[in-house]
Amino acid sequence: MKHAARWTGNILVLAGIGLLIWQFTGIRETKGVKHEQLDAFANLKAAAEESGQATKEAAAAGGQQTGKQAAEKKIGDIEGVLDIPQIDIHAPVAYGATPEILDRGFGAIPRMDMPGETGGSYAIAGHQSHVFGQFFNRLDELTNGSRFSLETVDEEQTYEVYDMRIVDPEDVQVIGPEQGKAKLSLVTCYPKNSDKHRLVVMAERVDEEAGE
Template sequence: MKRVLKWLGNLMILASIFLLVWLIAGNMNSRQQQNQFLDAFESIKAEAGFNMPISADEQEPFNDKTQGFHGIEGVLTIPLIELELPVLYGADSVNLSRALGAVANMDRPGEMGGSYAIAGHQAHVFGAFFNRLHEVEAGTRFTYETREGTMEFEVFEVKVVKPHEVDVLDREKDIALLSLITCYPANSNKYRLVIQAKRVDTLTP
């Protein structure tokens, strides 16, 4: 009996070590992938001279067969929650497993009278993504850098809505609306946390 208990104890220790190594390796891989996207975005800016607007018709969802990193929309930076992440075009499962995803078929980011949305998972195992988005509140400022330049936004409303309440993304007159979306509460798909912000700057090239 003692041998069995000892064997089970050793097995549990080995399983714990394996799980820890798996978590560390997964987190490192996620970070490495995000850094690759960020580096690729910097290369795109340099090659384009950072002054070549990309129309919505020219964008393609990112996939492994896409030459280069055409699906990169930009980089979202929220200092309050220490977030700096690439945003890919398309909020599909593949993109959201790697980074943040811009909801397809919306207006260009920062467009007056337009609506643009970025979705992200709360990745508690690998990476960070939007797991601290709930800390953002009205008055919080953040930037969104695209190939056209860097835009600054200020949060004016925080909402919790049901998944079918997509009208929360409707355009609003006289503001450039940008919404950040994640599931709420943590580890649940019951609601959506929606952070709504308006552009408060002129384009900075």
């Protein structure tokens, strides 16, 4: 009997060690992906700045300026970097809200407006509870008046929270545009470890660079 108990104890210890190794490996992989995405975004921003400078120089030299063409978005492309110091978030945002993207971080919901566009709406989704990362685990700590930023390749945009709601998953109109606001919504499942509802944090752009 003691022998069997000892074997059971050993198996449980080994299982616990295996679980810790699995979690550590997963967290390290998630962090690695995050750093790769941040590096990719930095390179993208540098290329955009270089292209913009070249366009200005060509225009100053009398060259023909063709106008800025919006590149077609592809699922997985890095849209920007979300920074919410209040809840320790500084992470890239990829285009798309597929399970693969949300398993690694944050995803911009497709087919919405450009971020920072007055009268438009942009939304970022993320898990609230995930074994390999914190993601939006502390999103419910934000309150009306909380501020955060979204850095795009063109600029850094500042947003201020003006409403928070818990809604049904089908209640998608909550992230729709509102007249006069450059709206950005942060969306996650609610409560933790459940997808019964959605927690939606709505914010509007408050800096002087808000788009028209």
